[in-house]
Structure formats: structure tokens, C-alpha cells
Amino acid sequence: MRKQTVLTLLTTGALALAGVAYAGTTITGAGATFPYPIYSKWAHAYNQATGVKLNYQSIGSGGGVKQIKANTVDFGASDAPLKAKDLQQAGLVQFPMIMGGVVPVVNLLGIPSGKLRLTGPVLADIYLGKIKRWNDPAIAKINPGLTLPAAEIAVVHRADGSGTTWIFTNYLTKVSPAWADEIGNAKAVQWPAGMGGKGNEGVAAFVSKVNGSIGYVEYAYAKQNHMTVVTMQNHDGTFVAPTAANFQAAAEGADWKGTPGYYVVLTDQPGKNAWPITGASFILMHKKQRGPAQAAEVLKFLNWSYVNGNQAAMDLDYVPMPASVVTLVRQTWADEIKGAGGETIWPAN
Amino acid sequence: MSRTATSESQIPEATAPRRAFGDVAFKAITTGFAVGILLLLGAMFFVLWRESALAIEAFGPGFLTSAKWNPVTEKFGALVAITGTLVSTVIALLVAVPVSIGIALFLAELAPEKIRTPFGVAIELLAAIPSIVYGMWGLFVLAPLMSAYLQPALGGLFGWTPFFSGPQMGIGMLTAGLVLALMIIPFIASVTRDVFRMVPAQLKESAYGMGATTWEVVKDIMIPYGRKGIYGAVFLGLGRALGETMAVTFVIGNAHRLNWSLFAPGNSIASTLANEFTEADGDLYLSSLVALGLVLFLITFLILGFAQLYLKRMSAPGSKG
Numbered sequence: 001m002r003k004q005t006v007l008t009l010l011t012t013g014a015l016a017l018a019g020v021a022y023a024g025t026t027i028t029g030a031g032a033t034f035p036y037p038i039y040s041k042w043a044h045a046y047n048q049a050t051g052v053k054l055n056y057q058s059i060g061s062g063g064g065v066k067q068i069k070a071n072t073v074d075f076g077a078s079d080a081p082l083k084a085k086d087l088q089q090a091g092l093v094q095f096p097m098i099m100g101g102v103v104p105v106v107n108l109l110g111i112p113s114g115k116l117r118l119t120g121p122v123l124a125d126i127y128l129g130k131i132k133r134w135n136d137p138a139i140a141k142i143n144p145g146l147t148l149p150a151a152e153i154a155v156v157h158r159a160d161g162s163g164t165t166w167i168f169t170n171y172l173t174k175v176s177p178a179w180a181d182e183i184g185n186a187k188a189v190q191w192p193a194g195m196g197g198k199g200n201e202g203v204a205a206f207v208s209k210v211n212g213s214i215g216y217v218e219y220a221y222a223k224q225n226h227m228t229v230v231t232m233q234n235h236d237g238t239f240v241a242p243t244a245a246n247f248q249a250a251a252e253g254a255d256w257k258g259t260p261g262y263y264v265v266l267t268d269q270p271g272k273n274a275w276p277i278t279g280a281s282f283i284l285m286h287k288k289q290r291g292p293a294q295a296a297e298v299l300k301f302l303n304w305s306y307v308n309g310n311q312a313a314m315d316l317d318y319v320p321m322p323a324s325v326v327t328l329v330r331q332t333w334a335d336e337i338k339g340a341g342g343e344t345i346w347p348a349n
Numbered sequence: 350m351s352r353t354a355t356s357e358s359q360i361p362e363a364t365a366p367r368r369a370f371g372d373v374a375f376k377a378i379t380t381g382f383a384v385g386i387l388l389l390l391g392a393m394f395f396v397l398w399r400e401s402a403l404a405i406e407a408f409g410p411g412f413l414t415s416a417k418w419n420p421v422t423e424k425f426g427a428l429v430a431i432t433g434t435l436v437s438t439v440i441a442l443l444v445a446v447p448v449s450i451g452i453a454l455f456l457a458e459l460a461p462e463k464i465r466t467p468f469g470v471a472i473e474l475l476a477a478i479p480s481i482v483y484g485m486w487g488l489f490v491l492a493p494l495m496s497a498y499l500q501p502a503l504g505g506l507f508g509w510t511p512f513f514s515g516p517q518m519g520i521g522m523l524t525a526g527l528v529l530a531l532m533i534i535p536f537i538a539s540v541t542r543d544v545f546r547m548v549p550a551q552l553k554e555s556a557y558g559m560g561a562t563t564w565e566v567v568k569d570i571m572i573p574y575g576r577k578g579i580y581g582a583v584f585l586g587l588g589r590a591l592g593e594t595m596a597v598t599f600v601i602g603n604a605h606r607l608n609w610s611l612f613a614p615g616n617s618i619a620s621t622l623a624n625e626f627t628e629a630d631g632d633l634y635l636s637s638l639v640a641l642g643l644v645l646f647l648i649t650f651l652i653l654g655f656a657q658l659y660l661k662r663m664s665a666p667g668s669k670g
Contacts, residue, residue, distance in 0.1 A: 059627055061628065062627065062630040063628065066630070152516045154518050159598075159603035159620075159625075160625060160627065160628055161420070161627070161628025162628065183421065184421040184422075186420055187420075187630070189419070189420060189421050190417070190419035190421065190605060191604065191605070194614070195518070195521070195602035196602065196604055196614075196624065197603070198598060198599075198603070198623075198624055205488060209488065209489070209492055209519070209520075210492075210496070210518045210519065210520065212516075213518075
């Protein structure tokens with residue numbers, strides 16, 4: 001009995017010591033809220049496998065860009081890609097980590113999920129406040145089988161600046177000249193109609209509480225909260241449902257290779273099944289690393305996630321990056337991320 | 350007797366110098382604390398001013414009168430947020446003041462002795478609930494009730510005025526005002542109750558002795574006697590309502606648009622800051638948000654300063670207060 005206790009104590013002590021030895025490395029990141037669930041899931045699995053910890057603060061894309069510029073974190077994360085010029089100025093390198101879809105959701109009595117059809121221009125006119133009622137001829141024309149109520153449309157948008165809004169307004173800018181003229185594409189805009197909810201959860205809460213409302217959220221939120229999603233007409237003219245396969249279809253035609261800084265926007269892409277409001281989430285790192293060992297740890301984690309994290313991503317309704325893009329990203333790491341003396345941190349492929 | 354006399358004469362002699370030193374030190378320390386508050390206030394004002402310099406330079410006084418809030422073109426104005434802050438606060442006071450005075454009168458005068466303490470404790474507990482809880486309650490419970498019952502009723506009665514027209518979504522200025530009212534009622538009610546308790550019993554007894562009814566005693570003795578204290582309580586509630594952030598953010602609708610209708614979504618200064626500060630990239634955007642903070646600081650300062658002045662005038666000799 002006593003012997004066993006001693007043995008247990010010894011084992012525990014040894015384990016604790018091993019824990020201390022492992023706990024040395026913590027990598028830090030900050031930024032976008034949209035990929036936070038998958039980053040934390042990856043971090044947990046990576047921690048189990050290697051003992052390296054990730055401290056990721058989901059403070060928003062704008063905050064992530066600010067923090068990486070101030071060099072307070074090892075990497076920043078943003079849903080809106082930085083332009084090549086801005087990257088150059090700040091000495092940053094940018095690459096895509098994960099993709100996902102933004103989905104319009106509605107609260108209309110008697111209309112099941114996926115049954116309401118909208119086109120880009122109609123969606124833009126609703127958000128411009130030009131289409132005010134659900135039985136408007138423009139909506140009725142594309143929904144011949146549905147009985148639409150005469151209720152006023154309650155438009156819901158994000159109140160806070162957000163990468164989700166950036167993707168959504170990017171799409172509206174592409175499909176509606178009026179939207180491009182009057183409102184534009186940004187993480188926060190001057191909304192001509194409706195009310196604002198804070199975060200995806202705020203928009204989801206408003207839409208589920210207000211009859212006759214329409215909002216837009218990340219796909220995972222719509223799915224987990226069983227919200228009524230909308231079928232959208234895409235670039236090729238087909239009506240497609242928001243599914244992971246259709247987000248993937250939107251990413252297929254993207255020219256990652258020929259675009260400096262991976263400034264690829266996945267909205268309104270060609271392709272028969274392409275979901276029109278798709279976007280990628282990006283990682284930002286400094287080109288010149290003060291601590292090459294720390295930077296190598298970050299790259300090891302990201303690489304591990306590219307290689308081992310796809311199933312976890314799909315479980316959470318994200319779309320993993322295609323293998324060809326991952327190869328490109330690794331080349332970028334080898335070419336552009338250097339130590340203080342110019343030494344390579346990630347070995348070339 | 351003589352022992353007492355001796356000890357009395359000894360104490361001042363023995364402790365006088367030590368006490369003087371203690372007093373001086375104590376005075377210096379407390380003065381330091383008090384001056385620290387003033388310095389802090391000054392430093393806050395200075396930082397707000399400095400950080401908003403960019404916005405003040407770009408927009409000038411027009412910042413206060415412009416209803417634009419466009420992060421894309423970087424044109425910012427505070428009018429919508431200022432209006433929202435003031436309107437929601439006014440709604441809150443209109444609802445909260447009569448209710449609070451009613452609660453205070455009930456607890457101080459009408460309620461049986463047995464239930465006064467539990468009621469009083471309950472009201473003080475209401476004041477301790479975090480504001481985000483009020484916000485969640487407002488969004489999940491009050492907003493659906495508003496859109497199902499109160500807004501249709503108000504719309505039916507007053508729908509011909511611009512103030513109660515438009516879609517009845519349950520989220521907007523009116524709901525924000527009501528949640529705020531609920532949040533400041535405990536403050537106003539508990540202070541007012543204490544004020545009413547201080548009304549001398551002789552005054553009330555004499556009035557009752559002369560045949561006054563309870564209502565007459567309340568109207569002619571208690572409210573006039575406690576008026577200054579009631580104003581103080583109202584200003585306390587006002588101060589809280591002006592700066593309240595989370596609860597308002599949940600239910601006000603967060604839309605940068607002016608609207609006559611109280612059913613429509615709007616925005617307040619505090620909720621704009623809470624929503625947009627983290628994601629504001631662009632120096633002018635950030636500076637405009639700080640300028641909003643400066644405006645709120647000044648509004649609060651002006652209103653509370655005015656309140657102090659008013660209370661002072663009321664209690665000046667020769668005044669009717």
C-alpha cells in the first residue's frame with residue numbers, strides 16, 4: 001500500500017517535471033474572431049501533441065493588424081487581406097490560413113431554411129433600404145412558389161467593425177453599382193438601413209428575435225443556431241445553397257499564385273456551384289524576426305495545422321486551404337521570413 | 350474625582366506634540382489623495398483632448414452638428430450619438446422619477462414596518478446587478494414583449510405622431526430608455542427613501558393633527574421638505590444613465606441615423622465607443638471616437654456642474670427651497 005503511494009507520488013512528480021520542461025514555449029497571436037474556434041481547436045490538439053501552447057486573443061481583425069504592427073504578438077490574424085502596398089510598408093508577410101462562407105439569414109414565419117432565393121442586386125437593394133417589404137415584386141419574381149408576407153423587412157448588420165462585414169460589403173460592391181457608389185467596401189460602413197448587432201452572436205440574436213428580419217453571419221453561426229438560410233444566385237446564374245462544398249467550389253478558381261501578398265478575394269467567383277459570399281482568413285507575420293526560434297515555433301504550429309487540421313476544420317464548417325496553396329505558402333515562408341541577420345527560418349521545400 | 354482631573358490635565362500635555370505631527374501627516378496624506386483626483390480628472394481631459402485633436406482639426410465645430418458617420422469616406426459627426434444619449438436618458442428619467450418617488454414614499458411612509466426592510470434590501474440588490482445582465486434581459490425578454498404588446502398599443506394610440514410610427518421591432522430608442530429607467534430606479538428610489546425618512550416626525554404629526562390626509566401630507570410636507578434630496582437622487586440617476594454602455598448597446602439598435610420615431614434604432618455615444626473602438630483602423634476614425642468620448646465627458650461635466658449650481662442656489666438663504 002505504502003509502496004504504491006510512493007510510486008504514485010514519484011510518477012506524478014516525474015510527470016510534473018516533464019510538464020515544466022515542455023511548458024517553456026508559448027506562441028502568441030491576436031486578431032480575427034471568425035477563425036477563433038478553429039484556431040483554438042488546433043491549438044488544443046497541437047498542445048497535446050507537442051506541449052507548445054498558443055495564446056490567441058480574438059480581439060478582431062483591426063486589433064490583430066494593430067498588434068502585429070506594434071510587434072506585441074508573434075502573429076496577427078485578419079479576415080480582410082492587407083493590400084500588397086500596406087504589407088510592404090509595415091514589413092509584413094501575409095498568407096491565407098482557412099476559408100469560410102458568409103450567409104444571409106432570415107426570420108420569416110412559414111418559410112423553411114434554404115427555400116428563399118435572393119440575387120446579389122436584390123440583396124443589395126434590401127440593405128440599401130430600397131426594397132422595404134418582403135412581398136416586393138423583385139423578391140416575388142425570383143420566388144414564384146413562396147407566399148411572401150407584406151411585413152416590413154428589418155435589416156440587421158454588424159454594429160462593430162468586422163472582417164465578416166468586409167467580405168459581405170465586398171460582395172455587394174461587386175454586384176450592385178449603387179452600393180459601390182453610395183456605400184462601398186470596408187469593415188464598417190455607413191449603413192443606409194436597419195440596426196446593428198455586436199458580433200456574429202449579436203446579429204444572430206436580433207434575427208432570431210425580430211420577425212421579418214434579415215442578417216448575415218458566418219456559416220458556422222447559422223448552422224449551430226439552426227437559422228433559416230437563404231439560397232443565393234451566384235456569378236454563373238445558378239442558385240446555390242450555403243454548404244462547405246460550395247464554399248470550396250468558390251475557392252477553386254482563385255489565382256493564389258499570381259496575386260502578390262495572397263490578396264485574393266473569394267466573393268462572386270465563377271463556377272457552377274460557387275457560393276458567392278466566400279472569404280479567407282489571413283495570418284500576418286513580420287518579415288524580419290527578432291527571435292528566429294520563436295518564429296520557427298509559430299511556423300511549425302501553422303504547418304502542423306495545414307497538415308493535420310483539415311478534419312477539425314471541416315467538423316467546424318470551415319474550408320481547409322487546398323494542398324497546392326499550402327505548398328505556395330511554405331515557399332513564401334522560406335523566401336520572405338528571415339531572422340535579424342537574414343538567415344532563413346523555414347527550410348525551402 | 351481628583352484622579353480624573355489629574356489624568357485630564359496630563360493627557361493634553363503628553364500627547365499634544367505627537368498628535369500635532371499625526372494631524373499634519375494625516376492632513377497631508379488626505380490632501381494628496383484629494384488633489385490626486387483633480388489631477389486625474391485634468392489628465393483625462395488632457396488625453397481626450399490630445400487624442401481627438403485630429404478629428405477636431407478635420408471637422409471643427411461641425412463635428413457636433415453633422416449626422417454623418419461614414420468609416421469608408423472618413424466623414425464623422427457626433428449628432429446621432431449625442432441625440433441618442435440625450436433622448437434615451439430623458440426617456441429613462443421620465444419613467445424612473447415618478448416610479449422611484451412612488452417606491453420611496455411607499456417604503457418610508459405607507460408600508461407596514463415588517464416589509465420595509467426586505468423591500469429596501471431588494472431594491473438595493475437591483476442596483477448591484479451588472480449592467481450586461483440588464484442588457485441581456487432587455488434583448489431576450491423586454492424586446493419581444495415590446496414588439497408584441499407595448500409598441501402596437503402605443504402605435505395605435507399615438508401612431509399619428511412621428512414619435513410612435515414605423516416598424517415595431519422591439520429594439521430601438523424606446524426600449525433602451527426603458528432598460529435605462531429600470532437601471533436607475535434603484536438608485537433614485539433608495540436615496541429618495543432615505544430623504545423621506547429624514548422628514549421630522551413633528552412636522553408630519555402636526556399635519557395629521559390638523560386633519561390632513563396622507564396624500565396631503567405627502568404633497569405638502571414630505572415632497573417640499575425633501576425636494577433638494579430628491580433632485581440630488583435624480584442627478585445621481587442621470588449621471589449613471591448618460592454613461593451607461595453595455596445595457597444600451599444590447600437594445601438601442603446601433604444605427605447611425607436620426608429618426609423622429611422612438612421605435613427606430615439609434616445610437617448613443619457610449620454604445621458607439623463600445624462597438625467600434627476595437628476595430629477602428631485609420632487615425633481619423635480612432636480620433637473621432639475619442640472625440641465622441643470627449644463630448645460625453647463634457648456633457649456629463651456640464652450637466653452635473655449645472656446641477657450643483659442649481660442645488661446651491663436652492664439652498665441659498667432667502668430662497669424658497
